[in-house]
Amino acid sequence: MSLRIEWKKIQSQEVSFVYYNGEFTGDLRDRAEMLNTGIRIRNVTRKDSGTYRCEISAKSEEGQRLGEASITLTVLVPPTTPICVVPNSAMTGTVVELSCKEAEGSPPSEYQWYKNGVALLEKTGTGSARTANITYTMNKKSGTLIFNTVSKNDTGEYFCVASNGIGLPQKCSMKRMQVDDLNVSGIIAAVVIVALVMALCGLGVLYAQKKGYFTKESSSQKSNSQSTSEKVHLVACVHFQHAFCYLVCR
Template sequence: MALLPGPFLCGALIGFAWLIAPGLAVEVKVPTEPLSTPVGHTAELTCSYSTSVGDNFALEWSFVQPGKPISSSRPILYYTSGQLYPTGSKAERASLLQNPPTAGVATLKLADVRSSDTGTYLCQVNNPPDFYTNGLGLINLTVLVPPSRPICSQSGQIVVGGSAALGCSSAEGAPKPVYNWVHLGSSPTPAPGSMVQDEVSGQLILTNLSMTSSGTYRCVATNQMGSASCELTLDVTNPSKGRVAGTLVGVLLGILLLSVAVFCLLRFHKDRKRKPKETYGGNDLREDAVAPGISEQTSLRADASKGLLERSPSASTVTTTKSRLPMSV
């Protein structure tokens, strides 16, 4: 029984020695805080490791887009067998702070960062037979981008007593912008509760609209990189005034049409009176008409007598003239 502690003690000492012996494990260190870099600048993703570098040493940097699992990572560069192999869409902008990375520094430099570079970066060191740890470090990078010019929109019933919703949104901006609406001009201050805005979604709710709600509204999108704005004009209408105006226009149009009709009717009657008669009724008598019962011959005799009567003054004149001549015996 006294010999039993010996084997247990030896095993414990061997295990402890295995843990503290150099070259038996790979330890990777990366910053615990997320990293942020302004767009267009160069980002340095710090990564260090401790291991006994051998012939099988390998380093890999890879990238995962936000919201995706680590298993979907895409490689950025490899270092193995003394050679560096950039790869992927970031190959031309990716490099190592120290090359070769065999002195415990594996920091990645990414030049001219873009908004699409935001995500998680993996620094992984392999050095067989050091498999005691996974040799993996994760760094979250955020590329800071000023807000792009937002788009302003409106919806709702833009009438007195109605409600309107104004929207504002920027397509780009990191971190996500906050939105603030202001009513330009010298309009009275809206009643409490009639103007409510959400700085996160960029929506402004206007209730119980009045004529003083009309005017220009400006939305300003802001983050730590800058700001941008857009404007829209709200035109609140009064339905009752619109109906009165419509009725008045209808009455005036009716009066105008009636006046035109009366004018045309009077003109028609006036032109009709001026026009001469071209037809004769049944009771009209012609001077040369023959009365019923009188023959054509009788009519001719009457015409002859009439002719003689018309010539009679001439005959009398002749006779008178003859009577004044001296008579010879």
């Protein structure tokens, strides 16, 4: 009986050869070996996760026989330290989003937010009596914490913890978010100051026009222009006959 054995990897609907024509392919060439019961992969990484399919074909006097089997491999990886994005300051009544993410954990990590060391409750879609007064929405899958209308009570120290059941949970460094009311009086004062400056500039221009500063400058330029023209005429008088010079310099 003549046997032919092939291994293929199926990941994200893409099929690639792992073992073909009697040898391993790709990065498994130096990390895998064939056994009587299957294949052995050393130093597995998160990229080795996927579905592996073994295909066997046998030729005999009775004809060709085919068989196959699939095995799903999940490489477990503990989470790394997540990256948290927390705004330093915010205005009351605005929408504020905090994010937390890490990309190495397998299976994917879930996230829990803490404020001042206390775990925040996860608000459901319909809400409940326990979470009726919650003004935020926390998504443990994506790691986002959204305040639809942030208030001064939301001021505090925030951090996030990532966990997937493998290894120890990991948390980001604590960051403070300060929420303040909109300074209406400060904005009004700034607008008044800008208006006064613009008014003073306008009065300055009018005063300069009344004093004739712009007119004097124009007269001086006109006088210089006439003086230059007369010099040109006088030079012409020297080089030409007196009769013609009289008509030009008159």
